[in-house]
Amino acid sequence: MARRGVKEIFDTYSRDPNLKLRTDIFIVKGDTAQNFLKVSYPLENIPGIGVLGEYDQIGTASREMGLLNFLLAASSDSACPALPVVAIGMEPDVPEEQQGQAPSKADREGFRIVGTAIFNKELKMVGYIDMEEGRAMRWVSGNLRRMTVSETLPQGKGNVSMDVVKTKSKIISAYQGGRLKIHVTLTGQGAIRENNTDLDLTNTKHISDLEKALNRHTEEVALKTITDVQKEYGTDVFGFSDAIRRKDLALWKSIKDDWKEEFQRSEITLKAKMTVRRIGVTGPSLQLNPNEIKK
Template sequence: MSRRIVFLLLIIILNMSLSGCQSSNEINRLAIITAIGIDKADSQYRITAQIIIPSEISQKYSQGKSPVVVRTVTAPTIFEGIRTMSREATRKLYLSHVQVLVLGEEIARSGIKNIIDFISRDHELRTDFYILVAKNSTAYNILDTLTPIENIPANFIHDSIEVSKKVWGHTKEVQLDELIRILSFKGQSLVLAGIVETGEDEKGKDVRTLDKVSPPDLLRLQYLAAFKKDKLVGWLENDECKGYSYITSNIESTIETLEEFEKGNIALEIKEAKSKIKVELYEGMPIINVDIKAKASIGEIQIDMDLTKEDNINKIEKMAEDNIQRECRAVIKKAQEELNTDIFGFGEAIYRKHPKIWNDLKEDWSNRFKNITVNITVDVEIKQTGTTTMVLEEREME
């Protein structure tokens, strides 16, 4: 979607000289918004919009300025804030190309029900934008940061979510339809991607820093935001994010580093990790069984090990299974004991398998979830060992 926006804008700009003032007037009537941020401002809302400057994304017309402008207003309702911003921008706000909605941590902790009400009612907004939470920051700070790889920061955030899911497995793609579905059901709690600033905040607002080899401020997808009902209650970190993604079949590819070896490590690329959540009854109470199957290839090996021997392959597979087990158990423990929220959809699995039992549990599911038994089984199969089977050894010159 992001490339299509840029392509269309470039066509409009280049056609200005050919079609008289009609195209110019059309583009000058619109403020094309690619990202929206919402923060808490006492009892009001602070709404931030990232608006494209069409001339700055064209090599022909660019003057070396920022390709986007950030506008922000404070209002008692989001709807009023958007209208107020349109008046101040002297253009009609165009919301159909919004790619990301960023929520400040403070407002996420206070509840996002009213925000969802607005974005689900606005007829101009599409439903295919991603929703994130700014960790230890505001949505304004995130959207006011320039990015070196993509000249439009909203494109950078949008594409980073898709790439991160494919190569790392630590993030979560959530669009409006899924968010509404999860919030409307008591058997699963919401999880959103977290975004953080790294580096020097103020310098990240200066377009001149984009010319540097090492920009002073960057945006990074990190952590997962865990909700209870519509309120943020905590964060998943590092391997907890991976454990969550394994349990919920949210991994396309990730890395498992086996560190138990004294002389070095082994890095596995995990592919095609899939899980099945099954429900059994024991004395009338549900037990959750999570069965995870993953295929892997050896990406790096730092020790001397003959990979043609089946016993060595089996040893690596067992170590990978233990690693994944630990990651899954760690995130389950955090969800049950600290966050007290069912982010895995265990309640939904109970509802599908035993709807009558779920009817007895759903009103008190938060308390029941804390004590439910969860069994994890993991099966890792190494499909590829690479083009070599032995680590190269140093040899003395004779």
């Protein structure tokens, strides 16, 4: 149904005065909504309630899932909707030829969040992005509340994980040389969740190296996500058009009629600025001997 388009279907929901606009909506990938409602989920009687909890754990704001936000994006001059995607079972995606078939009893055990569905202005689903790309998309659009990031540090021969909160996005645009230029700044701060390196994180130099590694990884993922959606789908699910309209109405009026083309050929740059605020009660990992620790 999502691939065929939901424009006509949503007219009923936007017209009914009894409808709760905070109703949550998902895409069920590779199966039907009816089969999803039969899924066994031990923590809730209704699988849909369990999905809300799972989705909340990956750091997204619950308001983003509401029908209201979908309708607002659908009625925008330029912004395109995006919806979270859930799949039945804990196994990887099923082959294309098996999609739509009733799942076996074993396959009905549980579900997983698998990414985000991208829609165009005709309200037809045009493709998917994965979990990491979905988080990057929500960070850029200002809908990410928190997340956990991990990065390998070559100098420490291991990886460090950090819980990131207070995530923010700032979008600056300008029209130069006949081309739209957009610069995105992503900020966040957090606490070290796990340190599997031999580095003593009480050393500020190691913290600086960690921040550089996390920022570099974030920039690569976020910029790749924007570029892939920009070139492959041409749908603005990042809120760039809304940011331009708020900051420079004259510029927006000059490009809004050709927004899809302007968005696809725009030059986008991105900078991440994450800060480690807390390292926990220990600097190095407690499993290490003193002679193994890099001070």
